[in-house]
Amino acid sequence: MLTMGRHVELGPVCAVSGTRTQNPRGFLRHKRGVLGLVRVPLYTQKDRVGGFPNFLSNAFISTAKYQLLFALKVLNMMPEEKLAEAVAAATEKQKKALEKLLPSSS
16 A cells, blocks of 8 residues: 655665655665565554554564664654654554553453
8 A cells, every 4th residue: 555645765775755656776786685674654643542642652673663663763753742742652663562462461
């Protein structure tokens, strides 16, 4: 599904911002090889969970999530308040999913 909103595409070396899909040649020439680009939605849907918060609720390798949040803040691609709201919404979504999986001990 294509989104027309603002997004950022991340590769193993740098971040490229834009509103359309871009494929910088530098990603293809990386010596270690590339598994692909990641398209990060920089919007939040009306339900306050879809979009960026939903993306953050996925599993990330090692410190990738924190590196993404740091880069978005440092590059001024998203206000700090919006980042905090998205992290809170993603955390709440993960808590609800865990509660469904684990029976309560009452």
